[in-house]
Amino acid sequence: MxxxxxxxxxxxxxxxxxxxxxxxxxxxxxxxxxxxxxxxxxxxxxxxxxxxxxxxxxxxxxxxxxxxxxxxxxxxxxxxxxxxxxxxxxxxxxxxxRFLLAVTLYEFYLDVRFNKNTPTSIDNDWEQKHVFGEAVYRLPDDLLTQFAQTHSSLDKQLVLETLRDITRALTLQSDDDLASLLIGSIPYIDDIIDYHKFGRTHFDSITLNxxxxxxxxxxxxxxxxxxxxxxxxxxxxxxxxxxxxxxxxxxxxxxxxxxxxxxxxxxxxxxxxxxxxxxxxxxxxxxxxxxxxxxxxxxxxxxxxxxxxxxxxxxxxxxxxxxxxxxxxxxxxxxxxxxxxxxxxxxxxxxxxxx
Missing domain, CATH: 3.30.420 (Nucleotidyltransferase; domain 5)
Incomplete structure (x- = not known):
């Protein structure tokens, strides 16, 4: 044949x-x-x-x-x-x-390289990742819009404010485990921002978003x-x-x-x-x-x-x-x-x- x-x-x-x-x-x-x-x-x-x-x-x-x-x-x-x-x-x-934005949000704050609360096993735990995506998906529109602006600007103050607003909202909707994991990224915010800025040296943020x-x-x-x-x-x-x-x-x-x-x-x-x-x-x-x-x-x-x-x-x-x-x-x-x-x-x- x-x-x-x-x-x-x-x-x-x-x-x-x-x-x-x-x-x-x-x-x-x-x-x-x-x-x-x-x-x-x-x-x-x-x-x-x-x-x-x-x-x-x-x-x-x-x-x-x-x-x-x-x-x-x-x-x-x-x-x-x-x-x-x-x-x-x-x-x-x-x-x-909307779901793509939700996945982008938790991956932004839960990268195992920059969040010691994130278990390394999560990289291959697709079911858990989907659960996280569903939790973020349920957040109010204004918070997801705020994150979209944060992800585009990579302004440190906005990154931290958005993180705190999101963790409070997740706690209110009983997604405490995810909120706790996200908080683990706070000591590494500078590293997260630097990593994403480096990734944009060849591509503009509009294209990547x-x-x-x-x-x-x-x-x-x-x-x-x-x-x-x-x-x-x-x-x-x-x-x-x-x-x-x-x-x-x-x-x-x-x-x-x-x-x-x-x-x-x-x-x-x-x-x-x-x-x-x-x-x-x-x-x-x-x-x-x-x-x-x-x-x-x-x-x-x-x-x-x-x-x-x-x-x-x-x-x-x-x-x-x-x-x-x-x-x-x-x-x-x-x-x-x-x-x-x-x-x-x-x-x-x-x-x-x-x-």
């Missing part, structure tokens, strides 16, 4: 920069299609057929625009089903921004894992052009791809981190107008994003959106999608409940 090289076409939906508490855009989706070289021509042909059916005014399929009409939604559904029939594999991550980089980081490690397990000799990732982030994306990608250690470790229940890539070798950026399968990635991520946001806001979904989402979000999966849902338990349950 010949094992072919493959390309992943990737796009994002729900970008609101560093505002992780945006009520209008509470979720961030990154995903696309893994296409084997031997299926590439057929897959592009299916996108061209969708063009003939939908007649996009500027010659490009845009998921956000197509979602406004029933004809557009049906055309998106048809294209997704057709791509599955030619063995294109959909891959995506659905991230709740946005969900894009963290999501992309998890996504390309997922692709490396897929490539290894499927024994794909060479996997290429093509991302839609993104002037704000692509320089950072390239640096982060090359940092892990070129690491000489050839090792791996678990970063969390969602991601295996690889130091040195064996399969995922290339990252490129392209204009979706010139890459039909980037348009297919846009359609896939837009449909899942729209469905998930409607669930989040309590808005009824159309039968077509529900049908498409059900193909990828039901457990066990009914297609070869690799979907990572990084959210609070409450929202994850809602997302996977189909009536």
């Amino acid at each position: 010949t094992i072919h090289n493959a390309t992943v076409f990737c796009d994002e939906s729900g970008n609101t920069g560093a505002n992780l508490l945006d009520r209008d855009q509470p979720l961030f989706v990154v995903g696309g299609w893994l296409v084997n070289d031997n299926c590439h021509e057929m897959a592009e042909g299916l996108v061209e057929e969708a063009h003939k059916l939908l007649h996009p005014p500027d010659g490009e399929l845009h998921g956000v625009r197509l979602l406004h009409t029933s004809r557009g939604i049906m055309g998106m559904r048809q294209l997704i089903r057709a791509l599955l029939m030619v063995y294109c594999a959909p891959i995506c991550q659905i991230i709740e921004k 946005a969900p894009n980089v963290a999501s992309f980081h998890m996504f390309f490690h997922s692709l490396e894992q897929i490539g290894r397990e499927a024994e794909i000799p060479r996997l290429t990732l093509i991302h839609d052009e993104n002037p704000q982030f692509q320089n950072t994306f390239q640096k982060v990608f090359e940092h892990f791809r070129d690491d000489p250690r050839d090792d791996s470790y678990r970063e969390g229940p969602w991601s295996q981190v690889f130091l040195g890539f064996r399969s995922l070798k290339d990252l490129r950026f392209a204009n979706s107008k010139n890459e039909p399968l980037l348009q297919a990635a846009d359609i896939f991520t837009c449909m899942l994003h729209k469905y998930a946001v409607n669930i989040y806001k309590g808005i009824p979904n159309s039968p077509t959106l529900t049908e498409v989402a059900g193909m990828f979000l039901k457990e066990p999966p009914e297609c070869p999608a690799i979907v990572r849902i990084i959210t609070s338990d409450q929202f994850c349950t809602k997302l996977k409940t189909f009536k």
